[in-house]
Amino acid sequence: MKHAPQIALAAQLKVSKVGIKAFQKVGAFVKPTTRMIQTFGHTATRARVEVDEKQLQSLLADEALSMDLSLEKGYVILSLGEDFILGAGFYGQGKVRSQLPRKELRRAMFQLSTALIVPNCSAG
Amino acid sequence: MKPIFESYREIIPDFDLFQESLQKPFQTHLRINRLRVEPQPLVQLLKTRGVRLKKSIESDDSLYLAPGLESPGNLPEYFSGYIHPQALTSCLASVALAPEEGSYILDMCAAPGGKTAHMAQLTGNTGVIVANELYPRRHVGLGHTLSRLGVLNTVVSGYQAQQFPMKHPFDFVLADVPCSGEGMFRKTGEAVFYRERKSKGMLPDLQKKIILRGFDLLKVDGVMLYSTCTFNPEENESVVNHLLENRDARLLPLDTGAHHEPGICEWRQEKYDGQLKRSARFYPHRLDSVGFFMARIGRRS
Numbered sequence: 001m002k003h004a005p006q007i008a009l010a011a012q013l014k015v016s017k018v019g020i021k022a023f024q025k026v027g028a029f030v031k032p033t034t035r036m037i038q039t040f041g042h043t044a045t046r047a048r049v050e051v052d053e054k055q056l057q058s059l060l061a062d063e064a065l066s067m068d069l070s071l072e073k074g075y076v077i078l079s080l081g082e083d084f085i086l087g088a089g090f091y092g093q094g095k096v097r098s099q100l101p102r103k104e105l106r107r108a109m110f111q112l113s114t115a116l117i118v119p120n121c122s123a124g
Numbered sequence: 125m126k127p128i129f130e131s132y133r134e135i136i137p138d139f140d141l142f143q144e145s146l147q148k149p150f151q152t153h154l155r156i157n158r159l160r161v162e163p164q165p166l167v168q169l170l171k172t173r174g175v176r177l178k179k180s181i182e183s184d185d186s187l188y189l190a191p192g193l194e195s196p197g198n199l200p201e202y203f204s205g206y207i208h209p210q211a212l213t214s215c216l217a218s219v220a221l222a223p224e225e226g227s228y229i230l231d232m233c234a235a236p237g238g239k240t241a242h243m244a245q246l247t248g249n250t251g252v253i254v255a256n257e258l259y260p261r262r263h264v265g266l267g268h269t270l271s272r273l274g275v276l277n278t279v280v281s282g283y284q285a286q287q288f289p290m291k292h293p294f295d296f297v298l299a300d301v302p303c304s305g306e307g308m309f310r311k312t313g314e315a316v317f318y319r320e321r322k323s324k325g326m327l328p329d330l331q332k333k334i335i336l337r338g339f340d341l342l343k344v345d346g347v348m349l350y351s352t353c354t355f356n357p358e359e360n361e362s363v364v365n366h367l368l369e370n371r372d373a374r375l376l377p378l379d380t381g382a383h384h385e386p387g388i389c390e391w392r393q394e395k396y397d398g399q400l401k402r403s404a405r406f407y408p409h410r411l412d413s414v415g416f417f418m419a420r421i422g423r424r425s
Contacts (some may be wrong), residue, residue, distance in 0.1 A: 006252035007227040009292040017280040020271045035271040058309045
């Protein structure tokens with residue numbers, strides 16, 4: 001957006017928010033936000049960790065996944081399979097932990113047998 | 125029992141069918157967010173999980189009806205911003221405005237952000253959209269919607285729409301104004317009677333101020349869309365007529381690919397400009413969605 005010529009026009013307005021929040025400082029680390037990862041994560045070539053549904057369920061239950069990755073301690077991009085970018089994880093001491101927003105991403109979302117779909121109600 | 129919206133019997137075609145449609149619950153409509161995903165693979169993915177989508181209108185492959193899907197917010201695809209539950213007619217407002225890539229766009233009353241995000245999609249996240257919303261408490265939801273859907277080209281402001289600063293004109297203006305919301309009414313559950321809010325009588329005055337300011341903020345060759353989710357002519361045709369009487373405005377043809385009825389040119393004692401036939405009324409018995417009104421506006425050359 002910073003390359004859009006109109007941004008100079010919008011800069012003359014009183015604004016409360018611009019674009020999306022990309023990072024925040026957490027201790028010694030710079031933590032990427034979930035939304036930044038969801039938007040740009042597919043272009044990343046390293047620090048990507050693929051999990052399957054069972055592993056994701058464990059992460060959402062606050063369990064750490066033991067993984068031997070050739071990465072330094074820090075934030076990683078979690079994806080379900082290759083394509084479904086989820087958000088951030090944290091890798092350290094041979095374990096990956098979830099940094100996914102608990103309120104928004106719930107275990108039930110991935111339990112496909114749950115009653116997300118109700119029997120046809122006057123759908124016509 | 126007196127039918128709801130009886131006063132509109134003369135202007136709503138097939139009024140009995142209209143009444144019948146108010147007895148049915150709203151269907152779930154989804155917009156597939158092309159900023160995140162292409163529609164076809166997602167439709168297939170959801171099908172394997174038991175969610176069957178049906179195109180809402182033939183000409184647009186991002187708008188779908190999801191029969192029987194009760195809580196789309198519980199799908200992981202919602203969390204990832206692949207889908208956005210949005211009334212079909214609400215989506216059609218952005219389609220009717222048809223903003224172009226690289227444009228400077230103003231959404232005068234932006235929260236909760238569905239239309240803003242749709243315009244960002246239609247412009248491929250290029251240009252700049254000013255998403256204006258007066259009430260700070262609504263900025264949280266607005267920001268959440270925009271970030272979840274991967275909208276990058278938007279700045280949020282908090283002006284009164286009718287007093288938005290006259291600094292630089294816009295290529296496109298969306299004036300989806302506060303309204304009585306009659307089009308949202310369905311006679312289901314406990315909501316058997318439609319209750320008019322006391323503020324309904326004051327809305328046209330506010331709407332007239334907003335439409336004038338929106339038009340004044342438009343570039344010479346700019347396009348504006350005025351929309352409401354009400355059937356009330358005093359909030360629809362009458363407001364647009366007020367603009368036509370007070371500015372060098374004209375109504376442009378409007379095509380969303382969905383069925384609509386033309387706007388009316390007479391209501392009670394009031395007669396409106398003949399151009400109002402170019403505005404569009406969307407009814408629930410025709411489209412099975414929220415009732416809507418739209419007018420596409422440009423400058424008289």
